[in-house]
Amino acid sequence: MSDSKSGVFPVAGRFTGSPVRRSEDPRLLTGRGMYVDDIRLPGMLHAAFVRSPMAHAVVLRVDTKAARSAPGVRAVFDGQEMAQLAKAGGGPLGDMGGEGVESPIFTVLATDRVRMMGDPVALVVADSRYLAEDACELIQVEYQELPAVTSAEQALDPRSTPIFANLGSNVLQGPTTERFGDVEAVFASADRVVTASLTQHRHQNVPMEGRGIVASFDPATGELRVNASTQGVHGVREALAAQLDIPLEKVHVRAGDIGGSFGLKFGVSREEVAVAAASLKLGLPVRWIEDRNENLTVSGQAREESFEVEAAITKDGDILGLKVKMVIDAGAYPGVAPMLVGTIRQMIPGPYRMEALSFTATVAITNKASYVAYRGPWASETWVRERLIDLISAELGRDPMQIRLRNVAVRGEPPLRMVTGPSLAGITAQESLQRAAALIDLDSFRERQELARQEGRYLGVGFGTFIEPAPGPRDPDETPSEEEMEQLRMRLELDGTVTVFTSQMPHGQSHQTTLAQVAADHFGIPFSQVKVVVGDTDMVPMGFGTGGSRSATMAGGATLHAARALRAKVLEVAAQLIDTGPETLNIIGGMVAAEKASTRSITLVEVAAAAAAGDRLPPGIDRELEVNFAFDGGAGGWSGGTHCAVVEVDVETGLVRVERYLVVEDCGEMINPAIVEGQVRGGVAQGIGAVLLERSAYGEDGQFLSGSLMDYLLPTATDVPQIEIEHLETVRLDADVNFRGVGEGGMIVAPPTLGNAIADALAPFGVRITEQHLPPARLLELIGTMDA
Amino acid sequence: MSLSAKGLSTDEIFQVELTVNGERREGAVEARKTLADFLREDLALTGTHLGCEHGVCGACTVLVDGEPARSCLMLAVQARGSAVLTIEGLAQKGELSSLQQSMWDNHSFQCGFCTPGFLMQITALLEQSPNPTEGEVREALSGNICRCTGYQSIVKGVMAAIASSNPKDVS
Ligand code: FES
Numbered sequence: 025m026s027d028s029k030s031g032v033f034p035v036a037g038r039f040t041g042s043p044v045r046r047s048e049d050p051r052l053l054t055g056r057g058m059y060v061d062d063i064r065l066p067g068m069l070h071a072a073f074v075r076s077p078m079a080h081a082v083v084l085r086v087d088t089k090a091a092r093s094a095p096g097v098r099a100v101f102d103g104q105e106m107a108q109l110a111k112a113g114g115g116p117l118g119d120m121g122g123e124g125v126e127s128p129i130f131t132v133l134a135t136d137r138v139r140m141m142g143d144p145v146a147l148v149v150a151d152s153r154y155l156a157e158d159a160c161e162l163i164q165v166e167y168q169e170l171p172a173v174t175s176a177e178q179a180l181d182p183r184s185t186p187i188f189a190n191l192g193s194n195v196l197q198g199p200t201t202e203r204f205g206d207v208e209a210v211f212a213s214a215d216r217v218v219t220a221s222l223t224q225h226r227h228q229n230v231p232m233e234g235r236g237i238v239a240s241f242d243p244a245t246g247e248l249r250v251n252a253s254t255q256g257v258h259g260v261r262e263a264l265a266a267q268l269d270i271p272l273e274k275v276h277v278r279a280g281d282i283g284g285s286f287g288l289k290f291g292v293s294r295e296e297v298a299v300a301a302a303s304l305k306l307g308l309p310v311r312w313i314e315d316r317n318e319n320l321t322v323s324g325q326a327r328e329e330s331f332e333v334e335a336a337i338t339k340d341g342d343i344l345g346l347k348v349k350m351v352i353d354a355g356a357y358p359g360v361a362p363m364l365v366g367t368i369r370q371m372i373p374g375p376y377r378m379e380a381l382s383f384t385a386t387v388a389i390t391n392k393a394s395y396v397a398y399r400g401p402w403a404s405e406t407w408v409r410e411r412l413i414d415l416i417s418a419e420l421g422r423d424p425m426q427i428r429l430r431n432v433a434v435r436g437e438p439p440l441r442m443v444t445g446p447s448l449a450g451i452t453a454q455e456s457l458q459r460a461a462a463l464i465d466l467d468s469f470r471e472r473q474e475l476a477r478q479e480g481r482y483l484g485v486g487f488g489t490f491i492e493p494a495p496g497p498r499d500p501d502e503t504p505s506e507e508e509m510e511q512l513r514m515r516l517e518l519d520g521t522v523t524v525f526t527s528q529m530p531h532g533q534s535h536q537t538t539l540a541q542v543a544a545d546h547f548g549i550p551f552s553q554v555k556v557v558v559g560d561t562d563m564v565p566m567g568f569g570t571g572g573s574r575s576a577t578m579a580g581g582a583t584l585h586a587a588r589a590l591r592a593k594v595l596e597v598a599a600q601l602i603d604t605g606p607e608t609l610n611i612i613g614g615m616v617a618a619e620k621a622s623t624r625s626i627t628l629v630e631v632a633a634a635a636a637a638g639d640r641l642p643p644g645i646d647r648e649l650e651v652n653f654a655f656d657g658g659a660g661g662w663s664g665g666t667h668c669a670v671v672e673v674d675v676e677t678g679l680v681r682v683e684r685y686l687v688v689e690d691c692g693e694m695i696n697p698a699i700v701e702g703q704v705r706g707g708v709a710q711g712i713g714a715v716l717l718e719r720s721a722y723g724e725d726g727q728f729l730s731g732s733l734m735d736y737l738l739p740t741a742t743d744v745p746q747i748e749i750e751h752l753e754t755v756r757l758d759a760d761v762n763f764r765g766v767g768e769g770g771m772i773v774a775p776p777t778l779g780n781a782i783a784d785a786l787a788p789f790g791v792r793i794t795e796q797h798l799p800p801a802r803l804l805e806l807i808g809t810m811d812a
Numbered sequence: 813m814s815l816s817a818k819g820l821s822t823d824e825i826f827q828v829e830l831t832v833n834g835e836r837r838e839g840a841v842e843a844r845k846t847l848a849d850f851l852r853e854d855l856a857l858t859g860t861h862l863g864c865e866h867g868v869c870g871a872c873t874v875l876v877d878g879e880p881a882r883s884c885l886m887l888a889v890q891a892r893g894s895a896v897l898t899i900e901g902l903a904q905k906g907e908l909s910s911l912q913q914s915m916w917d918n919h920s921f922q923c924g925f926c927t928p929g930f931l932m933q934i935t936a937l938l939e940q941s942p943n944p945t946e947g948e949v950r951e952a953l954s955g956n957i958c959r960c961t962g963y964q965s966i967v968k969g970v971m972a973a974i975a976s977s978n979p980k981d982v983s
């Protein structure tokens with residue numbers, strides 16, 4: 025526990041910084057959570073979808089007749105019928121497309137075309153899920169198969185069949201090139217140019233709870249009430265109102281406990297729109313809970329990029345600049361991919377000094393599941409950069425740690441700015457690299473590695489370093505837009521407790537605990553006296569929800585400032601009641617007490633009651649003990665760190681054993697270290713899974729090959745090692761708020777860390793690792809013991 | 813393929829009587845109804861979660877006559893006459909079990925969706941072998957998937973629960 029500080033805020037630091045036990049847990053540990061699948065409404069019906077068995081086809085005919093008269097069926101909607109009820113939309117993230125991107129147009133259910141395996145073609149609503157699925161089997165769809173476009177390479181071929189008629193080709197965006205610095209001059213001055221083709225394979229979020237919705241339309245009032253599994257309730261509300269063409273104020277969205285998401289559950293999916301449309305049409309509650317096969321096949325996938333990179337370097341290992349060409353495989357209904365281009369481009373220099381960058385990007389459309397956000401959506405920049413540094417080191421015959429330390433930007437040494445623009449104020453990349461190297465004891469590891477090699481055992485060590493804009497340092501000249509601000513409401517209740525209303529939508533991040541910790545400290549009441557309300561559009565302020573590692577800074581900061589503002593208001597009222605100056609008063613443990621022992625103290629209940637009644641207060645005093653606060657993020661700052669993996673590769677079986685995994689990280693001031701460490705470890709586990717196990721696999725005909733958890737392999741307790749974490753002391757950029765986000769870093773940097781370790785282990789075989797997915801069979805191919 | 817699509821009757825109803833969390837419960841179900849759906853829908857015990865419905869993730873684990881079972885793969889009719897323990901039955905009289913308490917103290921979980929399955933699996937493990945090593949715990953949990961935590965906090969919670977129930981002098 026941090027010790028309490030004295031002064032104006034005597035209790036600050038009492039909860040913040042401590043591993044306070046989560047207030048979420050008593051319900052979740054006893055089976056009393058309330059996930060969307062747990063909602064029961066009177067008369068609730070159940071939905072199931074008929075889905076395309078083909079990757080690309082024209083829909084010739086949908087025959088729903090037999091299904092309509094099947095037992096328990098209340099309604100069936102084909103694509104045409106659904107098009108009457110819901111407007112065409114713009115993908116998983118609505119129209120968050122990049123600049124200059126023409127949005128493909130598509131209906132909620134397929135009308136004329138199916139564009140990926142599992143594309144929804146018809147919706148059945150019945151008395152039970154069992155009966156709905158039975159009826160789905162009675163629906164006959166006639167397709168005319170089209171050639172499937174299953175790789176970006178095929179998509180870029182002008183002869184490929186256009187997946188969207190209104191686009192005319194399968195190139196959604198690009199190639200577009202942006203240049204920073206004098207690229208040609210830097211390459212002309214280089215001692216050598218190192219080239220590499222690096223790829224990242226398709227893998228996906230797979231939260232343990234899939235998507236789901238319960239929609240309930242009341243024809244009498246015209247109100248649509250929705251329960252969703254989402255990362256932000258307001259986004260669901262806005263999208264449903266727009267696509268169903270009903271007034272925003274008639275739509276109410278709530279969310280309870282969410283069983284994970286990792287970027288998947290933003291906005292509304294086509295299925296969710298269809299279910300809400302069905303409820304609207306039927307005037308009854310309709311529920312749809314995605315099954316695992318649907319989740320894997322259609323909910324969304326991420327991360328399929330290929331890069332051609334040239335690095336201009338000096339013979340001493342200075343990295344002068346990069347030329348990068350990237351192609352993203354955005355899948356069938358492009359949502360987030362075009363938006364990522366700018367982030368990947370901006371972030372690719374990472375914490376390193378380089379003088380020039382040329383970045384060319386192309387976004388392709390294919391007949392695969394749509395590209396969605398997945399924990400650190402832009403992470404390919406870290407994969408490419410950190411793998412490239414090891415390849416450069418190998419070419420120069422130098423240790424990668426030396427090359428990293430040589431090139432990393434150092435505080436106090438200008439220009440402390442990425443070549444792409446952002447300030448690197450406050451970064452601790454150099455410290456984290458040095459600390460990780462020391463903790464791993466690189467020299468003695470090299471000795472051990474050498475001895476092991478003599479015995480035919482192959483050990484390797486790999487490092488990766490990253491920075492994450494969580495939220496990133498704020499440019500003092502830029503004023504954040506209203507959407508970028510974090511809104512928060514806080515009030516003192518009549519019972520003396522405090523309620524925090526936040527637009528954050530926790531789905532594992534524990535905001536009901538962390539925000540209560542901050543509020544408790546800065547208002548001055550016990551943690552247990554703070555309630556955090558989430559997930560209800562009727563109650564929580566506007567905001568985008570939880571994602572992008574924003575919440576620690578943005579919601580943590582908004583809570584801190586709101587608590588101080590509310591405290592000031594309460595002290596004003598209390599000062600009137602006990603006839604003293606507010607500056608002499610303090611709130612401690614739920615009591616308003618004066619510095620002078622002679623002045624009496626009063627309870628918060630008394631203050632709240634007096635403010636509500638008003639008769640004991642002079643006119644003109646603000647009696648509303650509630651504040652709305654909009655936080656701009658303060659000075660912001662980077663999260664970041666260095667990871668290190670020590671692995672042993674069994675060259676007979678291709679199995680990789682992670683012997684040690686070490687994280688040295690800086691996420692600013694921690695609100696709750698146990699929650700921070702959980703975020704880090706969970707991200708690392710996903711990164712390990714991505715490299716050793718997980719792959720969203722397609723056949724050449726576009727058939728999805730990993731539609732069950734027997735085919736899409738997730739890491740288990742025997743795959744993930746102990747993950748050691750050391751927290752660095754942070755550089756405080758803001759006077760008050762130095763909490764930074766930590767949700768994505770583990771997943772961002774674990775893949776290159778592990779890839780580098782495997783490459784190091786296999787160096788004696790001359791193996792060059794340029795791809796991210798390294799399951800045993802692939803490693804044996806690379807080693808040469810198995811034919812490709 | 814569903815039963816009706818095979819031309820079989822789905823409307824034959826079976827009576828099911830069983831004990832759930834120490835209470836006698838009964839219901840009338842179709843043959844194809846899974847134990848998980850029976851618990852969640854007919855008995856409104858929604859603490860048991862469904863993460864895959866094909867036997868891999870372990871979220872649906874309950875104890876049937878003391879043995880861990882995947883309630884998504886078991887039919888309700890197969891549980892006739894059995895004693896079933898679900899997550900709702902772990903806390904006694906509003907008091908968390910020592911395992912639940914330890915998982916709380918150790919920040920074992922995040923989103924909580926996998927939690928019921930882990931708790932039931934661990935409960936069975938500790939019944940059968942009260943003093944497992946960390947390696948044995950990881951092995952025993954390797955059929956349960958958690959996508960949030962990376963497992964370390966879960967294993968730590970289990971080891972702490974074991975330590976608190978075994979005084980130091982274990983031989
Ligand atoms: S739901 Fe039963 S094992 Fe996954």
Ligand code: FES
Pocket residue numbers: 232283284532921922923924925926927957958959960961
């Ligand atoms: S805590 Fe989320 S799946 Fe385990």
